[in-house]
Amino acid sequence: MWAICNPKADGDLKPCAALGKTLSRLSQPTILTVLAASAVPLHGYVIVQKAAESPMFGGNKPDATGVYRTLRQMEENGYVTSWWETPKAGPAKRAFELTDAGREALRRWIDSLACYTSTINELRVLASGALGIKTPPTPTCKGS
Amino acid sequence: MWAICNPKADGDLKPCAALGKTLSRLSQPTILTVLAASAVPLHGYVIVQKAAESPMFGGNKPDATGVYRTLRQMEENGYVTSWWETPKAGPAKRAFELTDAGREALRRWIDSLACYTSTINELRVLASGALGIKTPPTPTCKGS
DNA sequence: CTTGGGGTTGCAGATAGCCCACATCTCTCC
DNA sequence: GGAGAGATGTGGGCTATCTGCAACCCCAAG
Numbered sequence: 001m002w003a004i005c006n007p008k009a010d011g012d013l014k015p016c017a018a019l020g021k022t023l024s025r026l027s028q029p030t031i032l033t034v035l036a037a038s039a040v041p042l043h044g045y046v047i048v049q050k051a052a053e054s055p056m057f058g059g060n061k062p063d064a065t066g067v068y069r070t071l072r073q074m075e076e077n078g079y080v081t082s083w084w085e086t087p088k089a090g091p092a093k094r095a096f097e098l099t100d101a102g103r104e105a106l107r108r109w110i111d112s113l114a115c116y117t118s119t120i121n122e123l124r125v126l127a128s129g130a131l132g133i134k135t136p137p138t139p140t141c142k143g144s
Numbered sequence: 145m146w147a148i149c150n151p152k153a154d155g156d157l158k159p160c161a162a163l164g165k166t167l168s169r170l171s172q173p174t175i176l177t178v179l180a181a182s183a184v185p186l187h188g189y190v191i192v193q194k195a196a197e198s199p200m201f202g203g204n205k206p207d208a209t210g211v212y213r214t215l216r217q218m219e220e221n222g223y224v225t226s227w228w229e230t231p232k233a234g235p236a237k238r239a240f241e242l243t244d245a246g247r248e249a250l251r252r253w254i255d256s257l258a259c260y261t262s263t264i265n266e267l268r269v270l271a272s273g274a275l276g277i278k279t280p281p282t283p284t285c286k287g288s
Numbered sequence: 289c290t291t292g293g294g295g296t297t298g299c300a301g302a303t304a305g306c307c308c309a310c311a312t313c314t315c316t317c318c
Numbered sequence: 319g320g321a322g323a324g325a326t327g328t329g330g331g332c333t334a335t336c337t338g339c340a341a342c343c344c345c346a347a348g
Contacts, residue, residue, distance in 0.1 A: 025303095029267060036274035045327050055266035063305060068328065091312050091327055106271055113268040117261040120170070122199035124257040127173060127250055128179035169336095189294050207338055212295065235294055235345045 027070045029109040030054050032098065035080065036106055041095040043085075044068050069094060079105050124127070165227075171206070173253040175199050176199045176242065179224065180250055185239040188212050215240060223249050 034050045035042060042050070044067060052061040074080045079102035086092045098106075128134075178194045179186060186194070188211060196205040218224045223246035230236045242250075271279075 003183060025266065026264070029271060033267065033271040033274050036271065039165060043327070055263050055270065064327085065306080065329070069304085079319055081295065089313080106275060107277075110268055110271050110277070113264050113271070117265050117268070119199050120257050120264075121209075121261050123170065123177065124254055124261070126199065127177040127180065127254050127257070128176050131247060131250060131254075133251075133254070147329070187294070208295080209339080210337065211336085237294055
């Protein structure tokens, strides 16, 4: 659904490897963040646009299908509410809004994300050590 | 295959969510690191043990099936070589050793991991901002 | 014969990405 | 002025991959 960072290693490390191609799993927090950052309800399509600008993608639009699916799933979990808007002109569109449960979920996500970074970083340090590399160089992405 | 960090949120954020249950995708670098850290070739079984001690798991043993599969895949990619050892006594066991290509791959992985952490952290900062939370609290995991 | 080391296959369920259907509106090109 | 491209908007459905569980093979020690 979404790619992340450096694309060079493609094929041999998979897209960017592991989390790589399908760091998808971070779709929930990404969408939650997009919604949380908005003062008004958003349409699915807009969420796709905004998600594309999220750090998760260097502007690469996520698969819309996936976003809608995640949205539906989040609604089942009570993290968002949605309703149809049927303007006189134009196609019907569904509007999504965060619930309190959704905000709470995002709060938990923030801890999880912190956890991920520290865990991954530990691995990185270990790996560097095993290779006899000094201090790991500072992160740089923005490649994609 | 492997779990990561805080287990509390289970069910509603999924195990630890996203990368969560199947942060599996980091099996490659974990195994590469285990091999790189060893002066001698290792048996698959041992790799499973050592991987369990990696930051990726709080001691939770990864599913052996997955490890062996990853190992075979890595061999196809030329990251490791393996051979059978048939001791007079005891079952045959396969020994694995890192190749230069494997070390090179790990080196690339280190960059990818750095990339992951910074990307995930950016999301975390964004999320915190969206919720109006001050500076994100310092990471703590070790829960699992 | 049970436990534990050591390794592997098969299967089933979950994921997730891609293609495409459907609908409306706008803008361009002939 | 009419055809068609293309953006806006939502989804269904197929397929491929992932991955964990259960099962099964070997062998040795207790």
